[in-house]
Amino acid sequence: MRVLNFTVNGTPRTVHLEEGRVMLASVLRDSLGLTGTKVGCGTGQCGSCTVVMDGKAVTSCTVPAEKAEGTSVLTIESLAEGSVLHPIQQAFVEAGAIQCGFCTPGIVMRLYALFTQNPDADDETIMKELDKHLCRCTGYETIVQAARLAQEKLRAAR
Amino acid sequence: MTLQHVGKNVPRVDSVRKATGEALFVADIVLPRMLHAKVLRAGIPHGKIRSIDTSKASAMPGVKKVVTGQRCGMLFGTCLWDQPPLAVDKVRHAGEPVAVVLAETENQAAAALKEIAVDYEKLPFVLDPVEAAAPGAPLIHEKNGEYRRVDYSVHPIPGSNVFHHYKLRKGNEQEGFAKADVTVEDEFEFPLSSQAPLEPHGAICRFGADGDLEIWASNQAPFVLRDVLADMFGISASKVRVHIPYLGGGFGGKSDVSIEPMVAYAASFVPGYAVKLALTRGEVISGALIGRGMKGRMRIGAKLDGTFTALKAEMYFADGAYGDTGWPVDTVAGHNCTGPYEFPNAIVDVYGVYTNSPSVGAYRGYGHPEGQFMSSRLIDMLARKLDMTPAEIMRKNFLREGRKNALGQTIKKSNGDLFGCLDVVEKALAEEPLPPNDERYIYGKGIASMMKSPKMAANAASCCHVQVNADGSAFVNLAGIEMGQGVHTVFAQMAAEALELPFEKVRIYFDVDTQFSPWEWQTVASMQTYRGGRAIQDACRALVEKAKETAAKVWNCVPGMIAYKEGVCVHPNTGATLSLGALARGFMAANGLTVGEPLAATGWYRVPEITEPDPETGMGNAAGSWTFGAQGCALRVDRRTGEVKILHFASAFDVGKAVNPAATRGQVTGGVVQGMGAALMEKILFTDEGVAKNVTFPAYKIPRLHDAPEKQTVVLLETPNEEGPWSAKPMAEHPIVAVAPTILNALRDATGVEFTALPVTPERILEALKTRKEDK
Numbered sequence: 001m002r003v004l005n006f007t008v009n010g011t012p013r014t015v016h017l018e019e020g021r022v023m024l025a026s027v028l029r030d031s032l033g034l035t036g037t038k039v040g041c042g043t044g045q046c047g048s049c050t051v052v053m054d055g056k057a058v059t060s061c062t063v064p065a066e067k068a069e070g071t072s073v074l075t076i077e078s079l080a081e082g083s084v085l086h087p088i089q090q091a092f093v094e095a096g097a098i099q100c101g102f103c104t105p106g107i108v109m110r111l112y113a114l115f116t117q118n119p120d121a122d123d124e125t126i127m128k129e130l131d132k133h134l135c136r137c138t139g140y141e142t143i144v145q146a147a148r149l150a151q152e153k154l155r156a157a158r
Numbered sequence: 159m160t161l162q163h164v165g166k167n168v169p170r171v172d173s174v175r176k177a178t179g180e181a182l183f184v185a186d187i188v189l190p191r192m193l194h195a196k197v198l199r200a201g202i203p204h205g206k207i208r209s210i211d212t213s214k215a216s217a218m219p220g221v222k223k224v225v226t227g228q229r230c231g232m233l234f235g236t237c238l239w240d241q242p243p244l245a246v247d248k249v250r251h252a253g254e255p256v257a258v259v260l261a262e263t264e265n266q267a268a269a270a271l272k273e274i275a276v277d278y279e280k281l282p283f284v285l286d287p288v289e290a291a292a293p294g295a296p297l298i299h300e301k302n303g304e305y306r307r308v309d310y311s312v313h314p315i316p317g318s319n320v321f322h323h324y325k326l327r328k329g330n331e332q333e334g335f336a337k338a339d340v341t342v343e344d345e346f347e348f349p350l351s352s353q354a355p356l357e358p359h360g361a362i363c364r365f366g367a368d369g370d371l372e373i374w375a376s377n378q379a380p381f382v383l384r385d386v387l388a389d390m391f392g393i394s395a396s397k398v399r400v401h402i403p404y405l406g407g408g409f410g411g412k413s414d415v416s417i418e419p420m421v422a423y424a425a426s427f428v429p430g431y432a433v434k435l436a437l438t439r440g441e442v443i444s445g446a447l448i449g450r451g452m453k454g455r456m457r458i459g460a461k462l463d464g465t466f467t468a469l470k471a472e473m474y475f476a477d478g479a480y481g482d483t484g485w486p487v488d489t490v491a492g493h494n495c496t497g498p499y500e501f502p503n504a505i506v507d508v509y510g511v512y513t514n515s516p517s518v519g520a521y522r523g524y525g526h527p528e529g530q531f532m533s534s535r536l537i538d539m540l541a542r543k544l545d546m547t548p549a550e551i552m553r554k555n556f557l558r559e560g561r562k563n564a565l566g567q568t569i570k571k572s573n574g575d576l577f578g579c580l581d582v583v584e585k586a587l588a589e590e591p592l593p594p595n596d597e598r599y600i601y602g603k604g605i606a607s608m609m610k611s612p613k614m615a616a617n618a619a620s621c622c623h624v625q626v627n628a629d630g631s632a633f634v635n636l637a638g639i640e641m642g643q644g645v646h647t648v649f650a651q652m653a654a655e656a657l658e659l660p661f662e663k664v665r666i667y668f669d670v671d672t673q674f675s676p677w678e679w680q681t682v683a684s685m686q687t688y689r690g691g692r693a694i695q696d697a698c699r700a701l702v703e704k705a706k707e708t709a710a711k712v713w714n715c716v717p718g719m720i721a722y723k724e725g726v727c728v729h730p731n732t733g734a735t736l737s738l739g740a741l742a743r744g745f746m747a748a749n750g751l752t753v754g755e756p757l758a759a760t761g762w763y764r765v766p767e768i769t770e771p772d773p774e775t776g777m778g779n780a781a782g783s784w785t786f787g788a789q790g791c792a793l794r795v796d797r798r799t800g801e802v803k804i805l806h807f808a809s810a811f812d813v814g815k816a817v818n819p820a821a822t823r824g825q826v827t828g829g830v831v832q833g834m835g836a837a838l839m840e841k842i843l844f845t846d847e848g849v850a851k852n853v854t855f856p857a858y859k860i861p862r863l864h865d866a867p868e869k870q871t872v873v874l875l876e877t878p879n880e881e882g883p884w885s886a887k888p889m890a891e892h893p894i895v896a897v898a899p900t901i902l903n904a905l906r907d908a909t910g911v912e913f914t915a916l917p918v919t920p921e922r923i924l925e926a927l928k929t930r931k932e933d934k
Contacts, residue, residue: 020265035186036179038406040356041439045855048356076179089177093169096820099828100642101176102183102356102406131863134855136356136407137642139827140863141870 006068008032009078017065024068025049025060028075036076036105040134047133050106051075057113057129059106076105079112087153088112088146097146099137107133111147115154126151163651163661164884167820170647171666172404172640182403184360184376189432192362193222195424196267197435198257198274199445200249203514203848204283204296207247207256207276214273215259220266222431224274225258225424234390234419234482236382237308238321240299241480241517243390243423249278250298250479251514252849253444258424260433283514283848287474288453290319290511298479298512310770312485321477322485322510324492326776328564334468334503338459342539346532347915348898349841350451350476352443353521354860355641357406359446361418363425364432369393373422374401378413378639379680384672386415387422402670405641409832410520412641413682414483416446443842443853447483449521450836451476451513452491456532458501464544464551468503471495471532476513483519485510490613492776495529496564497537498576498609498786499555504564506776514848520682522832522891526610527898534606534899535914538906548903549584552607553577557786566777572879574786574812574887579875580607583790586808586871592792600797601805602908605790608896611781612683612765612888619764620686621676622693624653624701626757630725630739631663636693637670637678638686643890644821645686651817652691652883656698657738658724676760684888687817688783689763691883697761708754709736712745785887787811789830789896791867793904797927800920802838802905804867807897812875814887819874826872826893833897835861838917 002017004027015031028034028051037060040048044059051060052074079086085093088108098104107130114121114129121129126147135143175181212224227244234241245256257274261267282296289295295318299305303316314321335341361375371391377383380400388395405412417435425433437446454473460466473491477484492508541548557563559571583605592601623635634653638645646666654664667675678690702722709727710717713734721728727736736745744754765782772778791807809826816822839859843852852858879885902913911926 018263018265020269022265029186033188034179035182038179038183038357039185040358040406041855043439043854043856046356046439080178085174085177089174092177093173096167096170096173096824098170098173098176099644099824100356100405100407101172101181102642104176105179108177127863134356134860134862135828136354136409136832136860137828138824139829139831139870140866141827142824144863 004065004069006070007072009074022065023061024063024065027065028060034075034077038102038105040102045134046103047110048103048106050109052109052113055113055117057110076109079108087157088150091150091153092146095142095146095149097138097142103133103135107143111150115151119154161655161884163654164817165815165819166651168647168651168661168818170644170821171650172646172668183357183406184362184374184403185436187362187374187403189362189364191430192432192434193260193262193428194264194267195421195433195435196259196264196271197255197445198271200245200252200254200256201849202249202278202280203252204281204298205249205278206281207245207249208279209277210257211275212257215270218266218270218273220262221259221270223260223427224270225260225427226256230423232390234386234415236386236414236482238312238482238485239306240482243419251516253516254479255420255445258420260424260428285476285513285515285844285848287451287476287511287513290513291474291509295319298514302512310773319512320509321481321512322488324489324508324776326492326504326506326564328566328775328777329503331468331470331503331505335459337467339462340540340543341457341459342536342543343457344536344914345455346535348450348452348528348531349916350448350515351836351840351842352858353409353411353449355407355409355411358437358439358442359412359417360436361421362432362434363422365426365429367429370397371422372399373418374403375418376405376412377402377418378405378408378641378682380637380670380672381677382680383415383418387419390419391426400672402639405639408641409522410449410524410682411447413520413680439855440853443858444516444850446516447519448516448842449518450528451518452528454532456536458533458536458540460540462544464546464554466499466501466555469496469501471506473508473529475508475510475518476515477510478513478515478517480517481510481512483517486613487518487520487525491525491529493565493780494526494609494611495533497530497533498557498607500557500561501564522829523610523894524613524683524891526895530608530895531899534896535902538604538903539912548605549580552580557609565771565780567779567781572877573784575875575877576607576786576788579786579788579810579812582810582873583788583808587790587792587806590792590806598797599794600908601792601794602904603790603792604900604903604907605788606896606899606903607788608892609784609786610892610895611784612685614683614685614765614768614782615679616768616770617764618679619762620678620689620693621760621762622697623676623760624697624758626701626738626742628739628742630737631665632657632659633665633667634694635667635675636690637675638690639670639681640668641681643825644818647821648687648817649690649694652694653698656695684890684892687886688882688888689765691886692763693761695761695883696763697759700759700761701757704755704757704759705738705741708741708745711753712736783881783888785811785813785889785892787892787896789900791900791904793901793908795905795908795923800923804834806869806871807867808871809893810873810875811889811892812877813889814879814882815876815885816874817886822874822889823872825890827870829893830870830897831861831866833894834865834901836916837898837901838919841917
């Protein structure tokens with residue numbers, strides 16, 4: 001049986017992979033119980049399954065589990081500190097950017113990767129990153145507002 | 159008293175747990191002894207099943223059971239019982255389930271699927287509803303007309319594929335058109351499309367050894383689901399328990415029932431095990447419910463001053479392989495195809511037609527976008543013919559106080575202000591004049607008005623249970639499903655308002671469970687704020703009365719003299735007070751002696767006096783409420799690419815009262831973008847062999863951020879009325895209804911081309927621009 005060794009939310013993990021194709025999303029959700037990562041399409045198009053792998057946002061439904069070997073993965077479960085929300089999460093709540101909430105964790109993780117790497121990302125860059133996600137509820141207006149608010153909050157905290 | 163909670167932009171009660179990923183959706187749920195299901199689908203659109211060999215698959219590693227529909231005698235439905243949980247002797251669409259593998263893991267189940275051998279005798283298939291309704295078309299249901307059905311609702315034409323014919327006969331066609339100075343007429347097409355909630359459908363079902371059935375499902379209609387499953391298995395509804403976790407969007411695609419009977423049927427073969435099925439995106443489009451699929455023709459007659467004299471319409475709905483979820487959409491499309499206008503004569507025929515595609519069901523707007531697409535486009539054409547503006551024609555014919563709609567119902571002033579909505583939209587568009595056309599871009603503007611009325615069972619109701627805790631906080635329990643629209647937040651606002659409590663002291667039960675939740679018809683038709691809100695008001699009123707009764711016992715006075723304010727009963731003479739908390743378990747004196755009932759109350763609301771339409775005229779008191787609105791847009795077309803950019807989209811709706819204006823705006827901005835998808839991008843395509851082909855993202859294209867309008871204006875009008883709680887009216891599906899005609903009217907303005915079929919893709923625009931040049 002194949003074995004995957006990697007770090008998830010700061011903790012080293014060993015996961016036994018079953019026969020056949022196993023994706024990172026399935027490892028996180030089914031093996032590790034980290035169900036905050038959502039699977040909306042299975043083709044990397046909707047972005048709901050986005051997690052941060054070695055600092056980069058990836059769609060975990062298209063990353064074969066083997067590719068995660070030795071990497072460090074962050075999921076939505078790592079952001080809040082206890083009951084204190086991460087500023088990006090807080091921004092989504094305040095901006096009213098959450099309706100059904102299925103796309104939210106993926107977008108939050110995408111912005112986490114972006115703002116960690118490039119805290120002063122310009123509007124165009126932010127829009128380009130958000131364009132990698134699908135939301136069927138909001139029409140994106142409040143998601144854009146939340147992203148800008150998140151950036152402000154992160155800057156203020158620096 | 160000024161409102162404390164209703165009308166305020168309270169943050170959503172579900173947003174923190176959704177931001178952290180804690181909110182549970184059905185795919186997140188894991189039960190002990192759980193098997194994973196994978197479904198073998200037909201792969202051909204129409205055929206007889208000669209044989210199914212599951213022996214190899216059954217022997218595969220991890221496989222517990224392979225279930226087929228062979229010898230299954232069950233049919234399920236709510237008003238038309240025409241569908242088996244799994245294909246029995248025949249497949250009627252390519253995504254129809256033929257076998258279900260139950261295995262220890264999803265991968266094992268998927269591997270075993272490949273080992274199932276099915277031998278089919280292929281039959282000719284038909285996807286087009288007009289062709290399917292014509293004589294000589296391949297018959298999809300030999301028993302059409304013989305199935306059990308609710309006679310007064312569903313009207314099949316036996317020996318054909320037409321399983322439902324709804325007719326509306328208001329006035330007289332000949333007389334109406336004889337009075338007309340001009341007529342406009344065209345053919346229209348609203349294609350099959352996917353509701354495309356981001357969360358794929360899922361269900362987990364378990365039969366106990368005692369025969370109890372328990373199911374967790376991504377479903378908008380838990381009590382309908384409960385009753386359908388009980389009926390299908392021939393067991394008591396009291397043995398069926400339905401749990402609904404958070405829904406990752408629904409838009410109608412998760413209403414009534416879809417995949418649940420199949421999952422339950424499979425689970426019935428492995429009692430004691432939980433069976434979990436999570437659809438792939440491809441299966442959401444090919445193997446659950448899809449929407450729209452209308453081909454129609456409409457004619458409008460008018461006087462020279464723009465006054466309508468008559469409307470004649472025919473609509474054919476490609477409702478797919480089974481009809482139970484399609485027929486009510488067809489009926490409603492007929493009721494409402496006039497749009498928000500008075501037609502003294504309206505003759506409408508709607509045909510629900512079996513076709514070899516996945517079944518069509520509810521999709522945001524429920525028949526209204528289909529019918530009003532035609533009338534709103536024709537009004538634009540008529541305006542040009544009469545040399546008037548579309549707005550002038552609209553104002554001439556708007557429903558208003560004293561006017562009669564197509565069903566013969568008389569509109570009241572309190573039903574809403576169409577004139578106000580249109581004024582707002584016109585003004586918003588006028589504020590930003592279009593740039594002149596240049597070498598690259600051409601610009602255009604368009605408007606359309608709309609109305610929507612909920613389609614519901616005549617006995618549809620919401621029930622509410624309120625209970626007070628000893629600390630004075632309150633539990634409010636009702637079975638409205640939170641699928642993104644914000645219903646729990648709005649419920650909490652209304653309960654806090656009714657009980658005069660701080661918002662934090664009110665908790666809405668968020669996990670709906672038919673074992674504990676009071677009965678609710680279903681979360682459809684944008685009715686939760688309106689009908690659920692009235693149920694909350696009713697329950698809270700009863701609760702306060704109970705509190706007063708206990709207080710009266712304590713003070714030895716009559717309950718009627720006691721005042722209630724902000725969670726406290728007040729004696730008018732002595733000024734003594736008793737809080738809800740002190741009365742929660744009855745009132746207990748210092749020595750322990752307790753009087754009065756524990757504080758809990760129930761309430762309910764049903765939209766009064768709804769009736770089914772008359773079978774001959776199709777008219778009657780079938781609509782219980784109307785929400786009116788108008789929309790307009792300014793757009794730009796890229797001559798080189800055919801791409802459309804919406805520069806400004808303006809919407810105005812008379813919502814009676816916006817309980818949470820920010821959330822209401824969110825409904826509008828989201829609905830507009832979803833409608834844009836229908837107008838410009840979305841259509842389910844089929845291969846020459848009749849198999850849906852663009853079933854995954856991005857092949858099935860829904861709007862992304864870069865597709866969204868550059869700017870949206872949203873204005874909410876609030877005409878006071880006697881019907882809604884604090885005047886709040888249905889407002890959720892509505893923003894999608896007029897979007898397609900608004901955009902196509904603007905495209906006509908920009909390009910001079912009358913588009914009448916959706917979606918208007920860049921390729922079609924480029925093609926049309928070429929033809930236009932040749933014309934010149």
